[in-house]
Amino acid sequence: MLINTKSDGHVHTRLCHHASGEMEEYVRAAISKGLEELIFLEHLECGIHYPEDTWLSEEDFVVYQREGQRLRQVYGDRIFIGIGVEVGYNPKQVPAILDFLKQYPWDRVGLSFHYYEIKGHHYNVVSRRKFNLEPLGKHGVERVISDYFSTLLEAVSLLPATVLCHLDAVLRHHPEVQFNAAHQRQIREIFQAMREKGMALEVNTSGFSHRGEQYPAQPILEEAIALGVPLVAGSDAHRPGEVGRFFERLG
Template sequence: MPADYHTHTPLCMHAEGEPEAFIDAAIAAGVTEYGISDHAPVGKEFFDDWRMLDSQLPEYFDWVERAKAHAGDKIPVRVGLECDWLPDCEGWITNLRDRHRWDYLIGSVHYINDGSNWNFDNPKWVGSKWAEADIEQVWTRYWQSYIDMADSGLFDILAHPDLIKKFGYRPDGELNRFYEPVIDAIATSGAIIELNTAGWHKPCAEQYPHSDFLGLARDGGVDLVISSDAHHPDEVARDFTKAIAIAKAAGYVETTLINQGQRSYEAL
């Protein structure tokens, strides 16, 4: 199975499981490598209730070391962070990168820059803010943030590209008009995208990103990883067989391995 680099720990306050259990699950699934990339702090102060605090980074490193010790020589364990793209975050991301020898940093867009930093993927907004939103405008803002994130060059991997569809809200018309400019920016940046299987277990009932996006990304020469976004050991490498078939249908023949920012490839 391909490497699974996008996984979480209980420090994010919405995951559960001990490091040994995650490693056992990765070994049982037969993934090539296992990566830990919990939600990064976004500053010195409290921001929201679904990420570790800056003061908890030492605990995170301890969690990673427990995972590595349990893995031994049975599976390589990589370490990263999933970092939110927010207004004026570049200095903070640079600060985080300098604080450890990360194998990779993942960039994510979970917030719409509409003046309130709307965390659009929070279920509490279904039936309220989402129901009242101008979907075309929300999608436009989301994808512009994704372009800005790619343009920053700060991230090795860009997460769940079309997370904006999580609750099934899509604008009318053909959606490649949103995808194509984003893929151009990703290709120029050299970042890797992920095929994230968590979407099959959300209201959209579809992997992130859509198959049309994947095909365009492949045509643009964008590298790929397959990710579970696991928040529990049972979710490690979940649906990877189905994801491999979709990646192949989009034209991918290999996925990416990453170690201290250096890439290699393995056949699907």
């Protein structure tokens, strides 16, 4: 696989409210594992109505940027430290998302779509929790998956993202999840749009923990490669010890 396994381009910290560990702990873990590059990719969500915040507040982003600059000064001679953002796409909040992205310089802008709206409420499509899975299942698994891919395609077109994250993680914990021929065509359209923008596809190794295979699955990866979409590696670490996890399987 044509991918740089000396770079972990997707890690989170306690700042996102659902991970643990300080930024400096992640940097030290990356250095100890021989990585040459570590990119923090903290969560941005706009206008999401959900029981808990799994993303950074505006105040958190100030702390994040300040600490990132400090760590660059301390460790910059040993590893490149990137300050990035994982943008959760909300079709109703495009102007707010674009305005926020202009506030800071970003080394990477990741794109994801976590929260699906049903009658004014948002549900997390990558969650294993019953209060997410039941409403999404009742809404229709095939419909949610189709909407997920069509919304990602829209996001690729409208946002200045550089990397698409965990492409096929939608409803990963639902027993009925299955991609049909129409979904495969949607994925192909996403790849074509990404290629036109020079956007990379993330090979997310958290999948090895969740399902024994990276995100996205091998056939989807092979199609991306065939279409000329570049690949980057990301552990999606939520604890310092997860930095660079399973990268040896990407060779």
